[in-house]
Amino acid sequence: MIQSCGPGMKILLMDKETTAVVSTVYAQSEIMEKEVYLCDRLDNISNRESLRHLKCLTFLRPSQENIHLLAMELKSPMYGSYFLHWTNVISKSDVKRLAEADEQEVVREICELFADFIPLSPHCMISSIPVGPVFAEGDLLADGLTHNVASVIISFLLAVKKYPIIRYTEGSMPTQKLADKIHNLINKESNLFDFHGRNASRPVLLILDRRDDSLTPLLNQWTYQAMVHELLTIKNHRVSLANAPGIHKDFREVVLTPDNDTFYANNMYADFGAVGQSLRQLVEEFQAKAKTHQKVESIEDMKSFVENYPHFKQMSGTVSKHVAVVGELARLNEKYHLLEVSELEQELACHSNHSASLQKLKQLLDNNKIRDEDALRLVLLYALRYESHSNNDIVGLVSKLKSRGLSQENIDTVLKLLKFGGAKKRRSDLYGSDPVAVTKRLIKGMQGVENIYTQHTPWMKGIVEDLLKGRLREGAFPTFGMTRSSGASDMYRPSEVIVFILGGVTYAESLAIHNINRAENRLAAVVGGTTIHNMKSFLVEINAFNTKQKSHGNA
Template sequence: MNVILAIKQYISKMIDDSGPGMKVLLMDKETTSIVSMVYAQSEILQKEVYLFERIESTGRETMKHLKCICFLRPTKENIDLLAQELRMSKYGLYYIYLSNVVSKQDVKTLAEADDQEVVREVQEFFGDYIAVNPHLFTLNIVGCYKGIDWSPAALKRTTQGLTSALLSLKKCPMIRYQNSSEMARKLAESVRSTISKDAGLFDFRRTDVEPVLLILDRKDDAVTPMLNQWTYQAMVHELLGINNNRVSLANVPGISKDLQEVVLSAEHDEFYATNMYMNFGEIGNNIKELMDEFQKKSQSHAKVESIADMKAFIENYPQFKKMSGTVSKHVTVVGELSRLVARQELLEVSETEQELVCQGDHSASLQKIKTLLNNNKVTQLDKLRLVMLYALRYESHSNNDVAGLVETLRKQGIGEKHRACVSAILEYGGRKARGSDLFGSTDPVAFTKRFLKGLKGVENVYTQHKPLLYSILDQLMKSKLREAAYPYLGSAQLKDRPQDIIVFVIGGTTFEEAFCVHQFNKSVPGVRIVLGGTAVHNFTTFLDEVQTAGQPVSLSRADAVRR
């Protein structure tokens, strides 16, 4: 199961089916993102697609010598725009591909608009989601909660995106869902209803062991999206933000114009593909090896030992930049990460976070948090993060000092709406909102395991934490996932260990969880797991998610770094 390959195959088929000749690709805002995530523009150009246009753009030129490949979401707005396009056709022939199921009425509307008989094909190609990694997809929805229930528009869009992913992977799964979440049950029923309604589309060849769709709710593990990260992809997203594979470096001191925005895509960047799951220390070493290799070839004797040396080397050797733009890009990104880690005391912050969520020494954690709250180098965002984590971790502790820490945030100049995040996170993901015993506080065996895990993690105190998803998948693959907590929808049950698992997280997933899935795929023979979510969060976007579920919260990374 590979969502990037699934989308790529659809796009290749669209282009191939239109035959030889010059082509234009006509898309909407969302399908533009879907295509750009899996195909570089240079790749599509090789397939005779010379123009990329948006359906909503006005003033497009008439070019009858071009064939038009339309790839659009089947929304009412797009159908209306496409009908208008066909009445006043700007291109010679039209090949129409809709990213999800289209109604008979909409097909009729398009047929009636095709007065000039320019349409050669209308097909449904189920690429209605953003493929991020081969085993990770998102719908780019932040704000799916409306209080404790679905936003109706988000439920509809999530059902469409999730069923599209199932169709593109050719899976008709058994459905399990998190019993403590009414939203998970509603999505499970909505997906099952769509499968029943479009049964012909889901009539795939049966396998010995049926695939499983497991629907989870972010509220069950609010800790994971709040932690600082140390693997490359997750760290870039946390500190710089990744938006559809694009990373803005515009605020990096002394950045050159051509590096103000860079693309990080494992499909088109070998170094990134090799290093996206490496920890921060390993990436620095790997970049240095590449630099050493180039120095040998260029016979340079410049001393290159640190990230700063690497940046200086690139500036002094412009031919290196030309020959190896990929490496210069990563030197710049890692250089900025390194600068932020030092400037914002992130090693100390992260160590405190990890001890807070993985171990149980309340007084030691409280003392460390108080010290960091009074450290002027620590950003407002990280101070807020620490207090929110403390509030979740010690929600039921008789001597917790949440009120005192919130008062310290006030004295540090953090505004009321941001301090309100502390109570908002308890409403969102506290004990009453969760189905899981996230911290194992009532289970002596779980506490012992956590303590031992903490000891084993001493060699890397920054990566002790494992997401709740890890234990859920582990139990699912061992056929030990409790049915009371994660029931099947309907009477069918799985008797053997599942081989194909699609996990979907309402409220968004994280790159830490994607790394966890990657590890399972690599280490467990015969098991294939794909992870999806309404969004892929860093701490900043997760606060926006909490905002729609409860009190207003929003704090940008730019605000956070401001002193």
Template structure:
């Protein structure tokens, strides 16, 4: 199961279907993201796609020498835009691919608009999600619920995205959901309804052990998204923000013009692919090795090109050198900025306190450490607030006046009202009242603290003690110990054998720490294949926005989720 490969194959098939000749790729805002995370522009150019346009763009020039590949979500708006396009076609022929199921009435509307008979093909290719990593997908939605209820348009969009993942992976699963979450049950029922209605689409070859879809709720583990991360991909997202594989470095002091926005994609960046899940200590060593390798390979300053063979050798090696030069510059800049932020915001010390809160049970020591960090002027406002929020979650029912005192410290350092509200909002979102599980167990903490931080030469790893709740849930599932009473099946059937293909979806968003757990489980459990998805992939900032929306405060939708529409 590989969601990146599934989307890449859809895009390749679209291009192959249209045959040879120059092409324009016509997309909407969301399908642009879907394509851009799996294919670079240079890769698509090699497939005779020379122009990229948005369907809603009003100033597109007619280019009758081009074939149009339309890859669009089957929304009412997109169908209306296509109808207008077909009435006055700008291109010679149209190959139309919808990223999800389209209704017969909408197909009829397109057929009636195609008076000049320019449409050669209409198909459904189910790339209706963002393939972040081979085992991780996102719908790029923030603010999916209000209180303990779905935002209706978000429920529709999550249903569509999740069924598209199942169709792209060719899985017709049994479904389990988190009983303590009404959101999970509603989504499970909606997905089941689509599978029943579109039964012909889900008529895949039966496997000995049926695939399993497990639907969870973010509120069951509000601790994981609040923790600082120490693996490369997760650190980049937490400290710099990773949006569809792109990082905005424009605010980095002294950054060169060509590095103000960079792309990190494991498919065409070997260094990134090899360091994705390594910790910060190892990345520093590998950057040094990359630099040394680059120094050895770069052409000498006074290189003489005296013969045809000299020139030929230079021309052959130059593209590889130029590519390596770009890779070195990019990663040195990114790692350098991560290092600057870690030092400036004393994140090693902050992270140590976070891990103490998440994994240990020494209340007196934890309270002192949090107070000391909140009083430290080098600790950022955001880091101070999340430490207090973690304390409030961890010691929610502790009968002391420490929490009000910590909130007073936030007040004294001039913390904004918006952020101060987060402490109580986080408890409202993921406190004991709403959780279906106990997040912290002393026995786990004892076992976990025996780990070592590989990159720090034997120093005990206090920075990565925490294991997300998802890891334990999946471990129990794989061993056949996940209780039906807590995670019931939808319908009368249940799985008797050990599951092999597992798709997990977290309502309210997943994290890169959870993606790392899934990556490690896939490597350590032969015969088990797990794919993780979420309504979003969170860093702390996006998670707090999710919390504000879920606890009733209006917040701006980060991806314009309120404008999504449904075909039905």
């Protein structure tokens, strides 16, 4: 985009969504190195001054609001020339509208650069359009939301030049409706999907329903990236440490991205214990280098110091940043007894031992050192696992939450969760009741687990593995627009899989895809979602679903 307009001083105009995309991928210093001296928002017209000597790059979503604002801008241009770039397909009527507004003929270029998504890693992306709670109308997916999510997926497919076979979750009306919309958009823009080798082995776009696995977003996490998001929340690679006691002002907000942080790239999927060991080694290495920098006695020493100083300064920032982040995680872990909580979480998620689990759960609920949100988390996991058990004590556990002083809104979440993703709602075999799943679990148990806090594997991982092996049942995940008689086959083995979780993905699922790719020794699968969840954001989804369900029913 920057190269297309040649040398010279430039301004980059974005909207709210594209600002998030760009800030996730590039640091502002990197953009400035490309002669982009100003970054601003298109809607900030009252605070922008006319600078006719600048070239203007726009990077915008083709929304009606942006078309309107840009048309106004072109009627009274503030910059010398304009290079218009869109994150998705722009209609001919909108191009005509902009052409009519360009009375001074300042537009030099208009093109589509497909990027209606935020890339979190080489194998994980989320929508750049904030769609909010997805299942607010139960089994109905609002038309506007369907269009926005489909546009995100179309943009991604065009960015990576993939023309997929679409599969969705049987019995899930929202995933079927989304599959239908994507199929229609691909047909509408068929010329854009006319890639070289289009008729070769096609990837599969698999659309999953978040409600089939409400377990994964409820668990505490113990790998570095997922743990940071669960306890501190990552937003566009940024983490706030403002509430951490004694934190230096320079580290109240830190950036965690594997692109320019080698330590994070090497440890983002490591468990917390291994991260601590790696950080200790990094600190020791830094201390050794710091001692050598103290000895500046000759011209050669000075020369060496000046040459190595940028690297030394960068290393100093990396060490300080990760010491701050890991230190805060360790503080929260110790303060809230998260190891003890997580051990029971994993037991509830991976094993069926009702009486023992219930006893441990009651003991933890009586412990006032356990956070209220972890008390709620454990009861939610229990209710999800044992809702159909003849001796379940959901009522008694809810009573214990009341005695802890939890709000009625939080207490109501227990029943709301079962309406959202309980046994009657799920189409998945979440706890492995079928013989094949039981056998898989027994084999895994016999092989042993390296870490009791990371025993759980997201349900999605097995689905993707089955799909790559040509074993994913057509009856459970139909191919859109195809029946068995027209050639649908359980045995189709795609070379690549694109998974999209309607209702949000988690970093635990991103890790699962990373492990699949590592086992395949290639980029065999990518995963996306409407958002990236931790427990807090997932509870917002659950509460919105039940609120709208109730009002819809009353109406």
